[in-house]
Amino acid sequence: MSEKFNKIVAANVEKLPEITEFLQECADYSGLDPKKKFGLLLAIEEAFVNVCNYAYPDHKGLIEVSCDKVDDSLVVEISDKGIPFNILLLPDPDISLDIADREIGGLGGYFIRRFTDSVSYRREDEKNILRLVVNCLS
Amino acid sequence: MTIQTKKEATALIVTITGRMDAVTAPEYEKKFSELITAGETFFIVDFEQVDYISSAGLRVLLATAKKVKGVSGKILLANIKGGVKEVFDISGFGTLFPMHDSLASALSASGC
Numbered sequence: 001m002s003e004k005f006n007k008i009v010a011a012n013v014e015k016l017p018e019i020t021e022f023l024q025e026c027a028d029y030s031g032l033d034p035k036k037k038f039g040l041l042l043a044i045e046e047a048f049v050n051v052c053n054y055a056y057p058d059h060k061g062l063i064e065v066s067c068d069k070v071d072d073s074l075v076v077e078i079s080d081k082g083i084p085f086n087i088l089l090l091p092d093p094d095i096s097l098d099i100a101d102r103e104i105g106g107l108g109g110y111f112i113r114r115f116t117d118s119v120s121y122r123r124e125d126e127k128n129i130l131r132l133v134v135n136c137l138s
Numbered sequence: 139m140t141i142q143t144k145k146e147a148t149a150l151i152v153t154i155t156g157r158m159d160a161v162t163a164p165e166y167e168k169k170f171s172e173l174i175t176a177g178e179t180f181f182i183v184d185f186e187q188v189d190y191i192s193s194a195g196l197r198v199l200l201a202t203a204k205k206v207k208g209v210s211g212k213i214l215l216a217n218i219k220g221g222v223k224e225v226f227d228i229s230g231f232g233t234l235f236p237m238h239d240s241l242a243s244a245l246s247a248s249g250c
Contacts, residue, residue, distance in 0.1 A: 013160050020159075038190065038221035045192045049160045095230025102200060107193035107229055114228050 006066035011059070011080060013052045016045060019065055023076065026067035030074045032136055039115030040076065040134050046108035047078045047087065047130050055082025055128065072137045073117070079129040086121040087112065087130065141169050149180040149214070149248040151241065155187040158195030167198040170205065179211030182244045186217035191225050203235065212236075216244040 007022040009015040023044055027037040044065065051063050061082055068075045093106035112119055118133045139162035144151045150173065158166060173181070206213050216238045218226055226232040238244035 016159060016161050035221065038224075041190070042192055042221075042225065045159055045194075049192075049194065093229075097230075098234070102234065107196060111193060111225075111228070 004066060004068040006064060008062055008064045011052045011056050011061045011063045011082070013049055015052075015063075016048060019044065019048055019063075022065065023067065026076070027074065030067075030069050030136055032074055032134065036134050036136070040074070040132070043112045043115045043119070043132055044076060044078065046111045047132070050085075050087050050108050051078065051080045051082065051128070054085060055080045057083070069136075073133050073135050076132045076134075077129055078132075079127045081127050084123055085128055088119065088121050139165055141165065143173070146182075146245060147249075149182045149245065150178045151182045151184060151245075153184040153187070157190040158188060158198075159190065159192050160194035163192075163194045163198040166195070167202055170202040174205055174209055174211070179206065179209050180248060181206065181211070181213045182216055182238075182241065182248060183213060184216050184241055185219075185222060188218075188222055189220070191222045193229075196225070196229055196231055199231070200234070212248075214238060214244045214247060216241050 005026055007019065009018050020041060023041055024037070027040060032040065048063065048065075055061060061080060064079050066077045087109045090106065090109040092110050112132065116132045117135045120131050122129050122131070139154060139156040139158060142153045144153070154166070156162065203213050214236045217240065218237055236247065238247065
């Protein structure tokens with residue numbers, strides 16, 4: 001059985017608290033443990049902020065986040081109708097550099113990969129759709 | 139996120155409470171800019187009550203650390219734990235900053 005919830009907000013970083021609250025409810029409903037929940041919230045913030053900053057050059061547009069419990073996993077999709085962009089193609093940052101040489105930024109895509117069990121991107125119906133999966137059992 | 143400061147003999151203790159995310163992180167940077175302008179150079183940032191940090195939070199930590207370095211100052215971090223510590227470890231930020239398990243440890247290091 002599958003129960004799907006979704007939330008649509010303006011592509012504005014100020015809307016992050018609404019997305020966070022929505023996902024917290026989904027995570028609690030799915031019985032996600034605190035560690036996995038932390039990782040999911042982090043991954044979604046990184047994806048959300050990236051869409052807010054880059055998807056819509058005129059900064060006008062919507063972002064939809066959906067949550068679906070599929071078997072033992074929580075599947076979260078974040079989609080926008082902005083310019084095609086796959087954050088997963090960004091290279092990992094060099095995390096060994098000293099403070100003086102460290103670039104500010106570049107960690108978003110890295111965190112999305114590291115804090116979820118699986119993640120994929122697809123372009124469908126002129127939408128960017130990032131699909132994040134966290135296993136509720138492990 | 140709330141930010142409180144307390145002056146000790148060898149450092150200014152900056153206590154952060156709540157979330158350091160894309161919405162709240164700019165407050166951290168603004169507060170440090172004010173403190174640096176006011177002449178503060180040696181900081182201990184207490185993370186005891188920080189329960190969440192994202193790359194936006196790390197970004198302002200790094201930007202602030204560079205500013206502090208620019209005035210020949212220093213930032214020590216204390217009480218980083220749980221998910222926040224995992225974010226530091228995975229991003230390599232754990233090795234960028236001097237980290238202490240307690241305020242007492244950070245304060246004794248600041249007196250050196």
